[in-house]
Amino acid sequence: MRQVADTIQSVLKPADVKFLKAVLGLLSTPLGTFVLAGRQSLAGEFPFARRLADMPVGNRERVLSNWSTSWLFLFRILFKAFKATIMWNHFTRVSHRDCLQKCHSDSSI
16 A cells, blocks of 8 residues: 555655545545545445445446546546556556466466
């Protein structure tokens, strides 16, 4: 987790880091998640509003998918920021040799 934070701070401008921290802070609360994610954050039982981390994976995916095509520019920017951060973190952790070993082990199935 610390590597992701370090990556974000090294790639983004300080003002963008503050904004991203604010968004992540909102997503860590039920009310903030409802504001940013809408109905996808609601549950049929108590507590009715959930944090992003407490939502089912399918709902989280729909939220991010909705952000990617939102008419609000802010949500599209958030989607791109999350996507870039996740991809950067993943592909800087995976070595070429690991990928080749994984591909060869999968092809024998």
